[in-house]
Amino acid sequence: MIRFKKLARVTAALTTPLTAEDFLALFNPVYSSRQLRGVVTRVVHETEDSATIYFRPGHGWHAHQAGQWARIGVELNGVRQWRSYSLSTAAGHDPAITVKDAGAVSHVLVRDTKPGDVLFLAPPQGDFVLPEHPRSLLMLTAGSGITPVMSMIRTLVPRRPDANVVLINSNSTPETSVFREELDELADQFPNLTVRHWFTSARGRLQFTARTIADLCPDWRSRAAYACGPEGFLDDAEDLWQREAALEQSRTVPDVTTGADTQGVRTGTLTIERFSTDLTAGAGHDGGLVTFEQSDREVQADGDTPLLDIGEDAGVLMPSGCRMGICHSCLIPLRAGAVRDLRSGEVHNTPGQLIQTCVSAAAGPVNLDL
Amino acid sequence: MTTTVTRPGALAASGHPMVRPDAAKHLTDAQVEELGRELDAVRDEILAKRGASDAAYIRRVIKLQRSLEFAGRGTLLFSKYKPAWFAGTAMLSLAKIMENMEIGHNVLHGQWDWMRDPDIHSTTWEWDFVTPARSWQHTHNDLHHRWTNVIGKDRDVGYNLLRMDPDQPWKPFNLGNPLYNAILAPIFEWGIALYDLEIPEYKEGLKSKADMNRDLKAVGVKVVKQFSKDYAATPAVAMLTGSGKQALYGTLAANAIRNFWAHAVIFCGHFPEGTDTFTEEEVDGETRGDWYVRQMIGSANISGSKLMHFMTGNLSHQIEHHCFPDLPSNRYAEVAVKVREICTRYGLPYTTGPLPKQVGSTWAKIFKLALPNRKPKAATA
Numbered sequence: 001m002i003r004f005k006k007l008a009r010v011t012a013a014l015t016t017p018l019t020a021e022d023f024l025a026l027f028n029p030v031y032s033s034r035q036l037r038g039v040v041t042r043v044v045h046e047t048e049d050s051a052t053i054y055f056r057p058g059h060g061w062h063a064h065q066a067g068q069w070a071r072i073g074v075e076l077n078g079v080r081q082w083r084s085y086s087l088s089t090a091a092g093h094d095p096a097i098t099v100k101d102a103g104a105v106s107h108v109l110v111r112d113t114k115p116g117d118v119l120f121l122a123p124p125q126g127d128f129v130l131p132e133h134p135r136s137l138l139m140l141t142a143g144s145g146i147t148p149v150m151s152m153i154r155t156l157v158p159r160r161p162d163a164n165v166v167l168i169n170s171n172s173t174p175e176t177s178v179f180r181e182e183l184d185e186l187a188d189q190f191p192n193l194t195v196r197h198w199f200t201s202a203r204g205r206l207q208f209t210a211r212t213i214a215d216l217c218p219d220w221r222s223r224a225a226y227a228c229g230p231e232g233f234l235d236d237a238e239d240l241w242q243r244e245a246a247l248e249q250s251r252t253v254p255d256v257t258t259g260a261d262t263q264g265v266r267t268g269t270l271t272i273e274r275f276s277t278d279l280t281a282g283a284g285h286d287g288g289l290v291t292f293e294q295s296d297r298e299v300q301a302d303g304d305t306p307l308l309d310i311g312e313d314a315g316v317l318m319p320s321g322c323r324m325g326i327c328h329s330c331l332i333p334l335r336a337g338a339v340r341d342l343r344s345g346e347v348h349n350t351p352g353q354l355i356q357t358c359v360s361a362a363a364g365p366v367n368l369d370l
Numbered sequence: 371m372t373t374t375v376t377r378p379g380a381l382a383a384s385g386h387p388m389v390r391p392d393a394a395k396h397l398t399d400a401q402v403e404e405l406g407r408e409l410d411a412v413r414d415e416i417l418a419k420r421g422a423s424d425a426a427y428i429r430r431v432i433k434l435q436r437s438l439e440f441a442g443r444g445t446l447l448f449s450k451y452k453p454a455w456f457a458g459t460a461m462l463s464l465a466k467i468m469e470n471m472e473i474g475h476n477v478l479h480g481q482w483d484w485m486r487d488p489d490i491h492s493t494t495w496e497w498d499f500v501t502p503a504r505s506w507q508h509t510h511n512d513l514h515h516r517w518t519n520v521i522g523k524d525r526d527v528g529y530n531l532l533r534m535d536p537d538q539p540w541k542p543f544n545l546g547n548p549l550y551n552a553i554l555a556p557i558f559e560w561g562i563a564l565y566d567l568e569i570p571e572y573k574e575g576l577k578s579k580a581d582m583n584r585d586l587k588a589v590g591v592k593v594v595k596q597f598s599k600d601y602a603a604t605p606a607v608a609m610l611t612g613s614g615k616q617a618l619y620g621t622l623a624a625n626a627i628r629n630f631w632a633h634a635v636i637f638c639g640h641f642p643e644g645t646d647t648f649t650e651e652e653v654d655g656e657t658r659g660d661w662y663v664r665q666m667i668g669s670a671n672i673s674g675s676k677l678m679h680f681m682t683g684n685l686s687h688q689i690e691h692h693c694f695p696d697l698p699s700n701r702y703a704e705v706a707v708k709v710r711e712i713c714t715r716y717g718l719p720y721t722t723g724p725l726p727k728q729v730g731s732t733w734a735k736i737f738k739l740a741l742p743n744r745k746p747k748a749a750t751a
Binding site: 013014015016017018022023026032033034035075077078079080081324325326328329331344350353354 | 414417420426436440443487488489491494498508511512598603604607694696
């Protein structure tokens with residue numbers, strides 16, 4: 001790698017303003033000087049509407065820890081779209097994401113991806129990972145929430161005979177339950193794993209009461225718990241653990257941190273994984289609070305004043321050009337929130353997307369990387 | 371307050387400028403407003419269609435260009451053999467023309483920003499041209515495209531060097547008009563780099579010393595890189611085969627060919643007979659419709675084959691490019707049919723012609739304006 005970089009620096013004299021990678025990309029699409037890429041090596045259809053996509057990442061990727069996720073970029077009608085997906089393979093193995101067809105991007109990934117395709121990548125991250133020291137674990141998953149937990153189970157169970165894992169895995173039917181067969185096989189093979197399937201079509205929604213959970217896992221209170229699934233599922237789990245923590249309050253000093261953070265919120269011994277918490281809720285013609293992150297300013301903006309004007313009025317050093325949407329000199333990355341293109345009325349809310357501030361107004365709270 | 375969705379910027383949808391240009395004098399405010407709406411609709415139609423096939427197009431062009439550049443420079447390493455010299459020089463010239471025009475110019479306009487690909491984006495792109503991309507974006511995108519052909523505002527009218535409009539006051543210096551242009555053509559990229567430094571603006575106090583230093587530093591770095599690539603590194607590697615000198619001639623020729631071509635095409639954009647220039651009164655109070663009118667009657671197209679359009683980076687569709695500078699260039703041909711129809715219907719000139727005719731027309735103007743304006747006949751009689 002070091003040698004490659006040195007070589008690239010020497011050849012840059014011949015390739016400027018491009019890089020050696022730009023020319024190598026003619027022969028292998030994984031090369032890019034700017035954007036981490038991976039080539040799809042295998043696609044395994046898990047259920048009717050889900051697939052595991054294995055890929056070989058280019059330089060700049062680092063090995064994932066069990067439970068981490070990565071941002072994956074694909075092109076939808078020529079436009080790069082990014083979503084986050086959990087990596088489902090064991091730590092130390094080639095990376096793969098397991099995706100359920102539930103939206104425009106996941107639809108393309110599940111239905112259209114084939115070996116040889118290029119995926120755009122960002123290195124793995126996330127703190128929904130196994131505890132440093134082995135201890136008894138309780139995993140609570142619903143639907144595609146199994147993916148990061150599958151990586152944890154695959155990593156831990158076969159390698160650590162001293163591990164002790166109980167998985168409560170909720171799905172609507174056996175047919176839609178991703179990894180069901182593999183989980184059952186692992187549970188047969190390794191006594192340190194217990195799998196409790198919960199099918200909502202037969203038993204209704206999993207109720208997070210102390211009694212229901214105890215029926216499935218009697219010693220649940222003593223285990224470090226991990227939960228991953230839809231919002232409602234996580235909220236219910238959080239409620240139960242909070243109620244338990246409140247009960248314990250009479251006996252001990254509480255240690256409950258309720259962060260408003262996005263991932264890995266810890267409530268007692270429950271670790272949960274959620275992806276969303278976007279600011280798009282306020283989307284409408286009403287504008288919203290505009291935050292210029294690096295300049296450290298906040299301004300209340302209406303829904304029809306261009307963000308360029310808002311920023312300039314607030315004394316932010318805004319890049320600008322023609323002020324009519326043609327020259328693209330005013331582009332700023334959107335960190336979070338939603339903006340409305342005043343020309344088309346179209347609302348943009350993809351974090352990281354570059355927006356034209358001279359023709360975009362707040363459509364709810366906006367956080368800009370400037 | 372919450373409002374209806376409007377077109378952006380400082381331009382009003384209705385109203386009129388202080389003075390409407392002669393070529394559009396016959397139009398009422400309502401007609402100009404309607405024309406603006408029609409052109410907005412042309413743009414919206416393309417935006418709705420733009421997608422995977424357009425993205426595939428630009429990637430194909432970039433791949434072709436890089437392959438040509440790679441093969442051309444590689445072949446020049448053996449240029450002591452005559453056929454290798456010709457083939458290498460030809461491929462490198464083509465690659466440089468494509469890189470500057472169909473790719474560089476258009477990417478730097480943000481025509482491909484909608485793909486959200488950081489590898490093909492107006493904020494990250496740098497080109498094989500002496501002037502740094504950011505400096506050029508300022509003088510070209512911000513100033514020229516906004517103030518197209520407004521005398522006193524758009525310095526692209528003659529690039530501070532040539533007298534290109536009778537409204538520019540004549541000075542004895544202008545006698546050299548044709549000579550300056552002939553010298554400029556083969557070294558066009560250096561002329562643009564100098565122009566983008568905005569030295570007159572700096573002297574007039576319109577550009578700060580800090581900005582000047584920043585631009586000087588950027589262009590200095592770029593000059594060293596560009597110069598050493600073509601005139602040092604490539605010949606140095608070619609010396610391994612004993613082709614050092616020939617490779618140097620090859621890169622010199624490729625740059626000169628690209629410069630001649632770019633100069634010819636770009637001068638056909640706004641200078642041929644039939645294009646209008648404007649006074650500041652004519653843009654004061656300009657509506658969106660009037661802005662479109664100014665872009666159309668201030669620009670000129672080049673007619674020709676598909677290959678011709680491609681090799682000009684679709685600047686042969688200068689009129690369409692000026693109306694919609696950030697639409698992807700591969701769409702200008704279909705836009706042109708509609709724009710031309712709109713011009714005809716509203717009785718507006720639509721200047722176009724084959725390359726030799728447009729180049730001839732531009733040179734004729736350069737010769738003519740080397741001399742002071744001829745006084746109206748009545749006054750001389």
